[in-house]
Every structure is written in structure tokens, then in C-alpha cells.
Amino acid sequence: MAIIQSGASSTVLQTVDATMLAARTSERPPEILGAYSIGLTSGALTTVTAGGTVFSFRWAPPTSTQLCMIRRVEVGFSTVTAFGTAQSLQYSMQVARNWSASDTGGTAAAFTQTNTGKMRTTMPTSAFAGGGQIMIATTAANTAGTRTLDTQAMMFVQGQSTAIGTVLTAAPIFQHQVGDYPLILANNEGFIINNVTTMGATGVINLTVNVEWMELAATTGNAIAY
Numbered sequence: 001m002a003i004i005q006s007g008a009s010s011t012v013l014q015t016v017d018a019t020m021l022a023a024r025t026s027e028r029p030p031e032i033l034g035a036y037s038i039g040l041t042s043g044a045l046t047t048v049t050a051g052g053t054v055f056s057f058r059w060a061p062p063t064s065t066q067l068c069m070i071r072r073v074e075v076g077f078s079t080v081t082a083f084g085t086a087q088s089l090q091y092s093m094q095v096a097r098n099w100s101a102s103d104t105g106g107t108a109a110a111f112t113q114t115n116t117g118k119m120r121t122t123m124p125t126s127a128f129a130g131g132g133q134i135m136i137a138t139t140a141a142n143t144a145g146t147r148t149l150d151t152q153a154m155m156f157v158q159g160q161s162t163a164i165g166t167v168l169t170a171a172p173i174f175q176h177q178v179g180d181y182p183l184i185l186a187n188n189e190g191f192i193i194n195n196v197t198t199m200g201a202t203g204v205i206n207l208t209v210n211v212e213w214m215e216l217a218a219t220t221g222n223a224i225a226y
Contacts, residue, residue, distance in 0.1 A: 032214045033066070034123030038109050038116075042207040043138035044080065048195045052141030054091070055193035055209045056103040057134050059185040061127035065218035068127075069176075070183040074210040075193060076170035079161045083203030087161045090196035092153035093173050099188045101146035102133040109134040127215055132190070136209055141195065149192070154183075156196070161203065170210055 040055070048054060055075075059068040075091050111129035115121055128134060135142055159168030173193070176182040183191070193209060 032069070032216050034126065035071075035119040035212070035214045036117035036123075036126050037119060037210070037212045038134055039208065039210040040107070040109060040134070040136040041209075042136050042205075043107070044204045045137055045139060045207050046081075046199060046204045047201070048137070048141045048199045050196060050198045052137075052195045053103060053144060053192045054137040054141060054195050054207055055135070056096075056106070056142055056145075056190065057192070057211060058096070058099050058102050058132045058145075058147075058188070058190040059127075060099070060102075060132035060188050061215070062130035063127070064187040066127055066187075067216040067218070068185040068189075069214040069216060070174065070185065070191070070211070071176045071214060072172060072210070072212040073174040073191075073193075074170040074208075075157050075173050076168045076208045077159065077161070077205045078208075079164055079166040079203065079205050081202060081204035082163045083161055083200045085162075085200060087200045087203055088158060088197050089161055089168065089199075089205065090156060090158035091173065092194045092196050093155045094153045094192050094194060095150045095183075096147040096190050096192055097150070097188075099145065099147040099190055103135055103142040103145045103192075105140070105143040106135040106137045134211070137207065147190075153194070154191070158196075161205070170208055 042054065045054065073093060077089055109128070110116070111126055114125045117126055155173045157171050157173040160166070174183065
């Protein structure tokens with residue numbers, strides 16, 4: 001019977017199940033600095049025009065070689081003041097490059113508390129504590145900073161509202177599946193969530209956005225070459 005030996009250490013061998021004679025493996029996350037999650041909700045959002053940015057995620061870590069792996073982005077809304085007629089509420093996710101100045105006008109996530117967003121307490125404080133920005137709109141669209149958007153959106157999600165109480169339960173607009181290549185952001189890259197259809201008069205919603213991401217060291221040394 002052949003023996004499979006680790007290339008990293010001559011004393012490490014692959015374990016074989018003694019009963020079923022099958023290779024024993026275990027799933028685990030990639031080699032990362034930390035894993036994080038943030039959920040934000042807007043203010044009383046109303047009359048946002050088509051193309052208005054309602055959420056922005058700019059990666060600009062103090063250590064410029066660090067990377068950000070986006071695992072999941074979810075969008076939802078709750079109607080708090082009814083629209084005059086049936087209203088399509090559609091959102092697009094668009095990647096931004098060369099992002100040298102953050103968006104303004106919204107509410108930014110605060111990382112002043114060292115454990116903010118951590119999936120485990122022993123992980124380091126997110127790089128967002130020292131650079132970059134995560135922002136959601138308040139009552140109107142965010143004001144775009146200095147960034148270059150990809151021509152086409154990556155993903156869309158949509159719902160419809162006719163009255164108070166209409167909701168879109170948080171739905172994935174982006175979700176990394178096992179075996180798929182994730183969205184990897186380098187320094188001064190990120191993504192935005194855009195309002196696709198102009199919001200009709202009188203209608204007011206609370207928008208929610210959830211993001212899960214992992215922070216990685218520079219590409220060299222990662223077990224998986226990102």
C-alpha cells in the first residue's frame with residue numbers, strides 16, 4: 001500500500017480510516033487573518049433616484065498588501081410608509097476599483113470597539129479600524145467618492161412594495177459557494193449597492209445590508225493562491 005507523505009514535513013502522513021480504508025479529510029476555512037460580519041440598516045430612505053448608491057464597501061487596509069475575501073452580501077427592506085402605486089425595489093451590486101476617496105453622506109460602520117464584527121474573539125481587530133469604510137444611506141443616496149465602477153453590475157436582487165408592512169427578507173445578492181472563486185478585493189477596491197429603479201413618491205423604506213468577509217495576508221504564503 002502506498003503512503004502519502006506531506007511535502008511540508010516528513011513526519012506528517014495522510015490519515016487513512018482503519019475500518020473503511022478511505023482517506024480522512026476535513027473541511028476548513030482558507031488561511032486567513034480573521035473573519036467578520038456586519039449588518040447595517042438605513043434611515044427613513046425615500047425618493048432615491050435610479051443609480052443612487054445606498055451602500056458602499058471600500059477596502060483600504062493600513063497594510064496595503066492585505067486582501068479582503070467577500071463571502072456573502074444580503075439585501076432586504078421593510079416599507080414604513082406606503083407608495084402611491086406598486087413599486088419595484090431592485091438593487092444591483094457593482095465592483096469599484098481605484099477607490100481613493102470614500103463615499104459620504106451616509107452612516108458608516110464604527111470599528112472603535114476592538115471586537116466589532118469578529119467571528120471569534122481571538123481574531124485581530126478588522127483592518128476597517130484603520131482604513132477603508134462601510135457605509136449605508138440615511139434618508140437619501142450616498143454621495144459618491146473617487147472611484148471607478150465596472151460597467152456592468154455583478155448581481156441583482158429585487159422585491160415589490162405596495163403598502164406598509166411589505167418586506168423583502170434579507171436575500172443574498174452575492175454568495176460564495178464551496179468550490180467557486182470568491183470576490184477578492186485588493187487595496188482601494190470594493191463594491192457598492194445601487195438603487196436600480198427610482199423610488200416613487202411618498203414611499204419610505206428601511207434598507208438592510210449584511211456583509212460577511214475574510215481578511216487575508218499578502219498572496220505569498222497562503223495555502224490557496226489568491
